[in-house]
Structure formats: C-alpha cells, structure tokens
Amino acid sequence: MDTTNLSNVTNAELEAADRIGKEAGVRFDDCYQCGKCSAGCPMAHAMDYVPRQVIRLLQLGIVDEALNAKSPWICAHCMVCSARCPQGVDITATMLSVRREAKRRGLRPDKEADIFDDIFIGNVRSFGKSNEAILAAKYNLLSGHLMQDMLNAPKMAARGMIGPKIHSVKDKEAVKKLVDKALSKGGEQK
C-alpha cells in the first residue's frame, strides 16, 4: 500500500465506513487492534489484509481499499474471530457487510468467490440443498476454470457424492421462500 494521506479521507468516506459498521452492528472504534481475530483466522494465510487490517482500514475511513480487499471474499464465515473478540466486535458480520457494499458498488475483488457464492445460493434455492455436480459444473463454466477439480469427480462419484440423480429436500418451496426472503432484505438490515 502506498502512502496514505489521511487528510484526503473525505467525510463521505468516513460516513460510508460508519454505514458499513452500522449494517454489521459494529462500532469500529471499539476495536483496539489486538489482533486476536487474525491470530485465530483459518483463512488469514490466503488474505491480502488480515481481518484486523480490514477493521483498521475502516477505522481510518480508507473505504475503497477495504472494498477492494479480497479478504471479505476469502472469509469462511466460521465466526471464530467474532467469538473471540475481547471488545465484542463482530468481525464476521463486518466481512459480510463489506462484501454487500462492494457488490452494491459493482466491485468484485475476488471474481471466483462471487461466482461461486451466487451459484451456491442459486443451487440451494432450486433444490433446497447444494447439488455438488451442478455446483461444480456451473462454477467451472462460469469461472473459466474448465478442468478445475475434475480429477476429484471419480472419487466423489464412487462415494455417491455426485451422480446422475438430483437430490432435493422434501419441501423445496419452503427453502426457496427462505432464500428469497433473505435476498430481498439485501443485507440492508442485520
């Protein structure tokens, strides 16, 4: 990251950071940057900014950098960070909140994660549960990684994890309603 002139941070950016926090139910100034979130994060190794740094960017109002960070998309939402935070900062909710704001602005810092998530939700909406074969096929097509994980297919087929039959839950419609309701909320409220 280049030198940041904090005086160039606009009030609009500070307000945007505030909004992201409100959406997540978080006050970023609660965070005293101890790093316990990042220390326990199972995905930190793959992130460009560890969770603590994402909060730091938002504290200072460096919103664009936060919205362009890959970390919120890499986050596995395991919630270990939120569970362990001594100040009760819900970091997981923050990660989601950042993602939603990025999406609203048409940003996709991690294209694959976005594609995967959309397919996954669509999958659940259609069948009431995830269908691995359809998920994998759609993802490989849309992401352009046509041959990704193809070698796993025989093993998964042998274990019955993928196959010609499409499994569904009993009440697909109920799950669909559930997903639609969640999507209609658009993340505007927690």
Added chain:
Amino acid sequence: MSRVGVFVCHCGSNIAGTVDVEHVAEEAAKLPNVAYATTNKYMCSDPGQQAVREAIIEHNLDRIVIASCSPRMHEATFRKMLAGTDINPYMLEIANVREQCSWVHKDKDVGTPKAIDLVKMAVAKVNYDAPLTTTTIPVNKRALIIGGGIAGMQAALDIADAGYPVTIVEKESSLGGRMVMLDKTFPTMDCSACICTPKMTDVGAHPNITIKTLAEVESVGGYIGNFEVTVREKAKYVDYDTCTGCSLCETKCPSKVDSEFDQGLAKRRAIYRPFAQAVPAKPTIDAKNCRKLIDGKCGVCEKVCPVGSIKFDDEDKVTTEVYGAIIVAIGYQLIDWTKIYGEYGGGRFKDVISGLQFERLVNASGPTEGHILRPSDNTEPKTVVIVKCVGSRDPEKAKSYCSRACCMYAAKHAHQYLDKVKDARCYIFYMDIRTPGKGYDEFYMNTQHDGARYIRGRVSKIINQNGKLICKGEDTLLGSQVTVEADMVVLETAMVPADEANQIGSMLGITRDKDLWLSEAHPKLRPVETNSGGIYLAGTCQGPKDIPDSVAQASAAAMKVAILFSKDELESNAMIANSNKNLCNGCGACVAICPYGAITLEEITARENSVMVTREISKVNPGLCQGCGACTVACRPGAMDLRGFTDEQIMREVAALCQW
C-alpha cells in the same frame, strides 16, 4: 577469656532439614572460648528465648552466637532478649544458617560443613564484640516542606492537621505548582483549578502552616529531628502586611512580558500575580522587567497603590530555623523539546505546541478564554495531531523512561478538542497505550468513541507547508506510511526533574538516578523515605506520576513525619563509625565519601612525641551516621572503624574461615 554460648536453631525443618544441627552444636563446643553449645527447635519462640536466658546464668556466659535465620529477621528479637539479662545487647552475633545455608542447599553433606564454617566465623567475631550503647536524640516537631505544588500542599495539610507546625518553601510567588495550570484532570474531568485552589486556600489559612514564597533553601545542616535549615526569601518589593491584593498596580504597570503561567501564550505585567487565584493573593515585582528597578524611571505602581505597599528598597530575607523532618516535593518540569526535536520544527512552527500550552489554550481563564485557537493566526484548528512519547522512551535523543501520565492526558486533550470543536479530526500518534489506573482504560476507549483516531507509530517529521503542518508517520497496524495535514500539533512531552533536583539532592544527601530523579530508600518497601533519616519524598520529584499518585505519596510521607513526631526522643544507631584520633591523619577521604555528610574535620591540639601539635582529625556526627561503612573502606591509615563491624572483627572472621 570470654565465655561464648552457641545456640543452633532447627527452625522446625527449615534448617534441620538440610543441616545436621546437633553436629553443628558438637563442633561449636570444641571452638576456643565456647563454654556451652546447644540446639533448640525454635530459638526465637518464648521457650527458646527462655532456654538461652537460663543457659546464660547457668554457664556464666558473657556473649552469645545464635545460628539461625537472617539477622534481618530476628537480630532485633535477640537483642531485646539480651536487654533483659546481664549481657549487653550488642554482645551478640547471628550466624545465618537458613537463608544463606539450609535454604540454598539440598543435602546435609553440603549444608552441615557450611553451617559449621558460618558458626566458626561468628564465634571468632563475637570474641571481639564490645558493649555498645545508644544515645537519644531530641525531636523538633516542626516539618519543612520544599515545594508548594499539590504534593507539598497535601503533605503540609496532613502534618498540620496532625497538630504539628509546618513551613512550606515555594520558589514561585504562589502555591499551586503544575496542577493549577491544568484545565481538567483525567479520568473524571474535574476542573483542575476547582479542586486545587481550595487546597491552596486551606494551606494559606491553616494556623499551623507558614508559607514562604519566592523562597529557596540555601543550606541544610544537622540530622533527623534536628535539621538546621537556612531559607532565602527573595525580595518581593511589596509589603505583604499592608497589601490588600486589590491588583490596581497590575493594571497600571506599563511593562509587559510573556506569562510563565500561560506558557508564553499571553502577557503579564512586571508587577503581577501569576494567576487570579494565587495564594498568597498578593503581587510581586519581577525585578528583571521592572522599569523602576532597572533604570529608576516609572514607579507607577507606587503612585497608584492606595495603601503604600510598594517597597522598591525591599531586600532578600534570610532565616535559619530548626526542623525535625523535611519533605522534598519539588516536582517536575517538561523537557525542552525545542532543543532536541528539529524534525518537529524545533520550536520554529508556532502551531506546534506542548501539552501544557494546550492546557492553557483550553482553559477558560487562559489566554483564549478556553477557545481552542491556534497561536499563529487565532483560527480554530480543524485537524489536530497529538504526538505522544516526545522525549519519553527515546534514549537516543532524550529519556529512556515512560513518563506515565501522557497517555491519559493525550486522551484527555483529544476528548476536550473533539468536544469543543465541531466537525474536527484528531489523530493521535502513539507507540503503546499505557492506561493502568481506575477508570483509565475506559477513558481512553471513550476518547476513541469520541472520534479520536489512534495511529500506532511515531511521527518522523513535521513540515510546515502553506499554513498546514504535514505530519509524516507510519501506521504500523496498517503497515503503511500515512500523512496528516494538521492545523495544529500538540506534543505530549516527557517529564523531567526540576532544575533544582540535583542541587537539593546533594544538599540533603539524597541519591539521584541517572536521570536525576530523587531516589527512594527502597523501590517497593520504603517508597517515600530516602536513605537520609528524617528526609522524605512526595510527588513527581521521585519519578513521573499523575495527580492521584502524587497525592497518595504526599499523604504517605506526611504519615512518616507524624510517626517521627509522635516520639519525643529518638534512639541513635549504636553501630556507627568511630575515628581513632591517634591514627587519623586528617586526609579527609572519609568526609568526601560519606553519603550522609556525617563526617567533618576538626582541629585538635595534642601532645605528640613530646611536642604540642595542632592538626585536623575527622569527627563523626552520631546523629547523621547511618553505619554504612563506606568511610572505613576509604580510610587509608585505618583510623575509621564501624562499631560492631571493626576491621579486627572482619579479619578474625576471615581467619576463622581460612585457618581453623
């Protein structure tokens, strides 16, 4: 021939577990002059002491050795026991076979021979013990307090309330010290003046307290209970007996100079009170800036004074009085950052100010009446940068220590600024946040909630560009360089000892640390005492601290004085240095090395080799000598000896260890 009794203690299993005590007693019985040796389960207990007393009579003992715990633990116990017998309490040696033997060894094969050696040494030494006596020193129940800041005032009030007369010597023209300059106090945000000035009034009105302002201690002689102190009260040029404090003179004086109280942010006159609530509430003339005193022209104050109190011929008043105890409360000052930190402008940028200047800016009775306006153009700063650890934790440029109060007052400054200036931004550059104290960390978190943005990293440079102060730093949490274009920068500078610390320390025999803070006798167990009896420390002269800690220490020091004053007489230390006038050649090495100023050279006339000779010899003041023994080591002719630890005794111990 002496008759020595040796008593070896089991201390339950503490000693007996690793030392064969019976064997030690058997071996001791074989030593020369030992008339009797025995053991006891607990020598310090009542039955143990009784057994010793009985053995003294039965075996006609004239001195004893107790092989037990450290003398620090029970030497006093056994001395007291001997006081009830025919033996002088100083005819006693303790062989420390617990802390220095049984506790540090694991088995009897090692512990027992070592215990025997220790007993041998004690027996060798006790043979040369001589009866010692103590004398009593009268206590003058009057206390002197040097410094009239919050610590000095608190100590004065406590001692005065206990019923003893107190004199405060204050170098400025008013009490109050630093605290009265502050605007508010963390973490409760009490108005500093509102809690400090009533104390000043109480001190001023207390029947037991005498205040000497514009005064300094010139010399101190004597010892605990009997300090002879000379104080110089500088000329005030105003007769305090007649002055009514109407302050008409202050309004008419034509000479204007920078106000020290307002940290140079406002002007004062040459005849002035540093601030409106000053105690005593009377003005003094600053001779360096008074036109009348400089070249004889003016004298307006004299003309307007309705009661004729101006005395241009006033002179310094020097008095010498006797005090029983002294509390040093000379406080601190802020480091002069302008000489050290060129990268922060070195004082060239008007809007880079110190924390104390900020206190005056934000104070309702300060130069801006509490409006935060930057000094260069009197506009309201919209972005303020606060830099912590300026001079602290910087051994290369200034001080290695943490100044302890800055984290909290930096948070206070940010809170006050964000409270007074709307739509403002405040960035605090810090290295660590240190907020130990009741409600302190909560205060810091609240400041963060107020909108203060804490940036972890030191500011590397401040550039003055088009009226903006560009602060360059690194956000080490972000791992990126950051800059802030500030309108005003507040430097939270290090606390350093007062200018007088070294001089007062050497005058009173108080050791100073590498930074010239006055040293307490023990960092944990004797935090307000000094190594000189009857001299105590209160407040920041001992090291950086905040107001609650200063007040607590002041009350503790006052209590120590009250304890001292609760006695009419003190028992002097029996084990003090003693000079053999026949051996002393008057070289004065002992005088120079004595940390307590207890030794002086004295002229004597005596017959030597059939001729009358007049020469100098050293003399030890028994009230001042603390028995440290430094002089005995420095003495080349071997004239100086420490009673109870004579050279002869030490050499006998060494011989016992090496020869027998």
